[in-house]
Amino acid sequence: MFKHDRISAIRSELEAIAGRGNVRTDEAEILMYSYDSGMARARPEVVINFTSADQVAPAVKVLYGAGIPFLPRLAGTNLSGGTIPLKGGAILNLSRLKKIRQIDTAARLALVEPGVVNLELQKALEPFGFFYAPDPSSQKVSTIGGNIGENAGGPLCLKYGVTSDNVEKLEVVTPEGEVKLWSYRDRGPDLMSVMIGSEGTLGIVIRAWLKILPLPSQLRTASAAFPSLESAMEAVTRIIGAGILPRALEAMDKVSMDAALGKANAFPEGTEAVLIIELDGSDKAAIDTELETVRGICAANDCATFKVAGDEAERTLLWAARKGAYPAMARLAPDVLVEDGVVPRPLLPEALKETRAIISKYKLTAGLLFHAGDGNLHPNIIFDRRDIQEVKRVKKAGYEILKSCINLGGTISGEHGIGVEKRVAMNWLYGRAELDFFQGIKRAFDPAGLANPDKILPVATELAAGEPGSKAFGSASAGREASSVFSGRSALSPSARGILDELRLRSAAGTLTAVTGLGTRLKPEHIHKIKGAENTRQLKLRPLSGRSEIDKGNLTARAEAGLSFEDFGRQLREAGLYIDLPLLKGSVGGLIVSKICPDLRGHLLGLEVALADGTLLELGGKTVKNVAGYDAIRLFCGSLGTYGVILAATFALSAGQAPAKPRFEENPDWDVFEPDTIHRRLKKEFDPRNLLNPWVYKGPL
Ligand SMILES: Cc1cc2nc3c(=O)[nH]c(=O)nc-3n(C[C@H](O)[C@H](O)[C@H](O)COP(=O)(O)OP(=O)(O)OC[C@H]3O[C@@H](n4cnc5c(N)ncnc54)[C@H](O)[C@@H]3O)c2cc1C
Known part of the structure; x- marks a missing residue:
């Protein structure tokens, strides 16, 4: 049966559910939903x-x-073409579901429907003295559901995290039509976080409980004009290195500034880059001191003018220039490609230099906008889609920019998603093992492959095209040795290699394995008493405890899984750094998989994992933002050692002295977990013979 006929066959059923006039097949409606903001x-x-x-x-x-x-x-x-129906079928238009159901300031939560426009939520929260942190530049029109679908970010995400960090709970319709309620605090692998940024390919969010924050009483907004992008970026690195975390640290180059401000551009002659720095808090004296430190750092890096907004009107004007830069570029030509790459922050000057060289090589014009504090760059390349040659040059330039980010240890999307437009680039970023792992996630959530098909993951023809060494892979990425990217990561230690080899042997022999860390919770001597663990052999991760690798400039550190969190903390302290978490007992790996402290997930940037058959996965890395592929890192949080063995983890750090934290009250029921159907399917994908910690998934998978 042709698809049209199949739709006619179910039309009356759909009309009975959604109402007669709400099931539309007329040409005007079909055309309206045939495009989005991508190409x-x-x-x-x-x-x-x-x-x-x-x-x-x-x-x-x-x-x-x-x-x-x-x-x-x-x-x-x-x-990224996320809402383009590549295989036809149905558009589920949720934009009329725009009720803010509840604002609970005591619980600091807002319950909203997916169609609520981001800015409308901000306006509704303001009278209560609250705000919702994710603030994409598109916030006047983009919605909470779309922000969740893409894991959207915005200027405030430097301090407050991206969408995923600001969602408490989601009500989701699975691709089979089941309704689920998922929170990242649930026991077991974190399905809620995998939904976020999954671009409608794993299910549909129908209600969201969002974290809301009190509006700060103190706000300082400043602009700083620099003679070069390099000096501006040096100032950014020094501000963050000084332990100051502005709520926003944004940058734009001269092309963007000229487009946004035109004749109103009052920055001094010779200004090549402008930073917008916004500090917030509740302590006036502390904020003023921070502002003076920032002013000093900017001055030491050749800043020509440093202007603090005197009132709300001046602040609004500054932000209007930053947020208006894209529409201003869009007015210069019929089309704009907004590229979205991320690199470890200290490498941003190099990434910008390479980006400019690529733009000029292809004889294109682009304004550079970037979330400087996050290492997230957005070249806005203007063009005319009627000029086929120009379109080809734009696409090539876009891909080269992404490859240059990858080569600098970065990623291909910090907030705009993969959709259809960056599918091929997923091969440049990941190896086959990671792509297969993502495919496993997709199959577990959507066995029939009907939810937004052919998005995010390369399709068969692109897989071949993207093989390293192939023409499409391109010289920029050629020669990378590992299966994956994020080249900032160091080589595996001999202990980690030993574990991979051991797992391969055990997999060949079908040996059941109990993965053990420091024995903080899962006591090795008690394992044989657990029902289902009688025939297991232990795999001890204690030897995985080499010295952590600290990147002070980037504020990240990689720790092996067997290292105790206390020792890790000590090493960080010696370097003048810390992870903003309570004192936790246990190994790095054990704390991740036991989800003793669910908020640990917000500090995790990368994981190296061995699957039951000894396949190595390298997920994430040293960038603070990454929406390329599913959030597999958070999926391992709460996985209780059943999906794979964590070998090492990379964390985001803060500079300075750790603030005192109250004693952490541990949930004694950390291992009480009833797997959901999707947990079971995921287990079947990653460890089909149930070799790792087999007692957790009892019965057939
Ligand atoms: C001028 C401009 C500026 C932008 N600035 C930013 C920025 O600063 N930061 C940023 O992150 N992005 C930015 N974007 C990109 C875009 O606005 C965001 O991706 C936004 O989150 C999309 O929201 P939307 O409501 O338009 O969603 P849509 O585009 O309609 O959908 C986005 C994706 O989410 C999926 N989806 C939609 N609803 C649901 C649901 N209920 N459950 C599950 N999946 C769902 C869709 O299938 C699709 O894959 C910008 C875009 C433009 C045009």
Whole structure:
């Protein structure tokens, strides 16, 4: 049966759920949903306009039963083709689900529907003296559902984290039409976090509990003009190295400034880069001291003018210039490609230099905007899509910029997602092992492959095209030895290699393994008493405790999994650094998999993991933002050693002295966990013979 016929066959069922006039197949509606803010185009066969969140699950069940692909769509402002229906099927239009259901200032939570526009939520929170931290530049139109779909970020994410760090709980419709309630605090692997940034490929968020924060009483906003991008970036590195964490640290180059400000550009002659620095807090004296330190650092790095906004009007003007830079560039030409790459922050000057060289090599014009504090750059390349040659040059330039980020130990997207437009680049970033792992996640959530198909992961033809050494892979990335990216990471230690070899042997022999750390919670001497663990052999991770590798400039450190968290903390202290967490007892790996402290996930940037068959996965790295692929790092939080063996982890750090923390009260039920169907399917994907800690997943997978 053709897809159209299949839709006719279920139309009455869909109409019974969503209402008669809300199931649309007319040309105007189909055309309207054939494009988004990216460059790809494709037509859906039906658009379903929902008026109640409770209509979504039954409609998805009907589509699933009929084998019709579907995708959730909100404002369509994503920049990677995420809402383009590549295989036709149904658009699930959630934009009418825009009720703010509850603002609970005591619990610091807001319960919202996915269609709530980000700025509308901010406006609703303001009278209560609260705000929601993620503030994408598109916040006037983009929605909470879309922000969750893309794991959106914005200027304030430097201090307060991206969307994933600001969500407490989600109500999700799975691709089979089941309704689930997931929080990152749930026992077991963190399914909520995997949903965030999954671009509608793993399910549909129908309600979200968002973390809200009290508005700071003190706010200082300053602009600093520099004679070069390099001097501006040096100032950024020094500000953060001084232990100051501004709530925003944004930058723009001269091209963006000229576009945004035009004749109103009052920065001195010779200004090549401007920083916008915003500090917040509740202690006036402390903020003023920080502001003076920032002023001093900027002056020491050739800053020509440092201006503090005198009032709200001046502050708004400054932000209007930053947030208006994209639309201003867009006015210069019919089309703009907004690229989105991330590198470890100290390498941003090099990334910018390479980006400029690429732009000039392809004879293009671009304004450079960047979340300087996050190492996240956005070249806005202007062009005219009617000029085919120019389009080709733009695409090539975009890919070369991404490759240059990868070569600097960075990633291909910090906030705009992969969608269809960066699928091929996933091969340059990851090896086959990681891509297979992501495919496993997709199959576990969406066995029929109907939820936003062909997004995020390279399709078969692209896999071949992206093999290292192939033409498409390109010279920029050639010669990388590892299966994966994030080259900032060091080689595996002999102990880690030993564990990989041991796992391969055990896998060949079908040996059941009990993974043991320091014995803080899972006591090696008690393992034989656990039901289902009688025939296991221990795999001791204690030897995995080499000295941590601290990158002071980037404020990151990599620790092996067997290192005690206390020793890790001591090593950081010696370097004048810390992880902003309570004092936790146990090994680095043990703390991650036991999820004793769910907030630990917010500090994790990278993981090296051995699967049960000895396959090495390298996930994430030294960048503070990364939305390329599923959030597999957080999936390992709470995995209780069942999905793979963590070998090493990379953490984001803070500079200075750790603030005193109250004693951490541990949940004694850390290992009480009832796997969900999706947990079981994930286990089957990663460890089909249930070799690792087999007692956790009892019964058939
Ligand atoms: C001018 C401009 C500036 C921008 N600035 C930023 C910025 O500063 N930071 C940033 O991060 N992004 C930015 N973006 C990109 C874009 O605005 C964000 O990705 C935004 O989060 C998308 O929201 P939306 O409502 O438009 O979602 P859509 O584009 O409609 O959807 C985005 C993705 O989420 C999925 N999705 C939608 N609803 C759901 C749901 N309920 N459950 C699960 N998945 C869902 C969709 O299938 C799609 O894959 C910018 C875009 C533009 C055009």
